[in-house]
Amino acid sequence: MEREIVATVKKIVILTIFLIAAGFGVILLLSRRFISPITQLAATMEKTGGDYLDVKVDVKGHDELAILGERFNRMIERIKQANEELKRTHEKLVQSEKLASIGILAAGVAHEINNPLGGLFNCLHMLRQNIDNHEFRQRYLDFIKEGLEKIENIVNRLLYMARKDEHKTAVINVRDSVENVYSFVDYKAKEGRVSFVNEIENSLSIIIDPHDFQQVVLNLFINAIQSMEDGGSLKVRGYREDSKIKVEFSDTGSGIAHENLGRIFDPFFTTKPPGEGQGLGLWLTYEIIRSYDGKISVESEAGKGSTFTLTFPTGDPV
Known part of the structure; x- marks a missing residue:
């Protein structure tokens, strides 16, 4: 068992x-x-x-x-x-906004070129009447050379701003760069009875791609001038604050309604009438500033104007 x-x-x-x-x-x-x-x-x-x-x-x-x-x-x-399709679309949108800005620049160039061009025509007319006078001829040839150099300088500045280079940073003087950009929209400001005040510290400099900074400044200038339909004042301040560099763009324009402040940097957001803007300028400005570890903020009150503040870190090139 x-x-x-x-x-x-x-x-x-x-x-x-x-x-x-x-x-x-x-x-x-x-x-x-x-x-x-x-x-x-x-x-x-x-x-x-x-x-x-x-x-x-x-x-x-x-x-x-x-x-x-x-x-x-x-x-x-x-x-x-x-x-990939989104990246291509993004690049096209950015380029279209830049081209729109270049159109405004081109109008400024035409305005600037008119003065020396008128002088050139006058010189040619005087030369034709006094072609046999050597001293007279030499003097007016010098005037023509000077006028051509002015036109060449204006065109070169436009080409420099329009050129699409690789992302290259450099130390730039903020005051000089702002003045250079304003020279292209000065005619538009005068047409709109807008005065300009530059209160940027002379020695203030930042590290950025010069073309990127000029695009930012141009966008803010255009935005400010267009907001002052009845004329006004545009003031730019630049200064150091602790370890930051700040550049303020203040206008006395129509301002931004409180409910729109949170959307002002959104792509395609605009309060302008149809055909007067794609709503990409401030978005592009925001994207450029952010790519340099900077910040852009806005303070505004409807009917009283706006202040856009750019804040840049001080340090090594990005």
């Missing part, structure tokens, strides 16, 4: 060991067949985020997990394509 019991126990133990071994085998098989691919898919998904989309699931077989992996890969490809 005892032998039979012992024999039965041995059989149960052997069967149990066999079942345990078989169970481990099944678990191992399932792990290789299902769990491992799921783990791989989960790990791949975890890697995906932000701008990092260079991931791909290694698809094997034709089961449900393989189909899921293929769909994930296709989704990643579509996201990459959408991101």
Whole structure:
């Protein structure tokens, strides 16, 4: 009887060991067949985020997990394509806003060129009447040369601002740069009876791409002048405050309604009539300033004017 019991126990133990071994085998098989691919898919998904989309699931077989992996890969490809399209659209929008600014600059150039050009025509007229007088001829040829140099300088300044170079930072004098940009919109300010005051410290400098800073200043000038339909005053202050450099653009224009202040830097937001702006100028300004670890803020009251403040860190080039 005892032998039979012992024999039965041995059989149960052997069967149990066999079942345990078989169970481990099944678990191992399932792990290789299902769990491992799921783990791989989960790990791949975890890697995906932000701008990092260079991931791909290694698809094997034709089961449900393989189909899921293929769909994930296709989704990643579509996201990459959408991101690339968004970047291209962003670049086009930025360029279109810059081109609109260049149009205003070109009008300023035409206005500036008119004066020396009129002088050139007058010199040519006088030369034609006194062509045989050597001294007279030399004097007016010098006038013509001086006028051509003025025109060349104006055109070169426009080309410099319009040029689309790589992102290159440099130490720039804030006052000089602001004065240079204002020379292109001076005619527009005078037409609108807008006076200009420059209170930027003479030695104030920042590290930035000169073209980027000029684009920012131009956007703020245009915005301010357009807000003063009945004339007014535009004042720019630049100063150091602790470890920061601040540049303030203050106008006495129409101001911004309180409910719009939180949206003023949003793309396509504008309170101007249709056809007078895409609502990208202040957004582009915000994006440029942010790319240099700077900040732009606005204080405004409807009917009383606005002050836009640029804040730059002082430190190494970005």
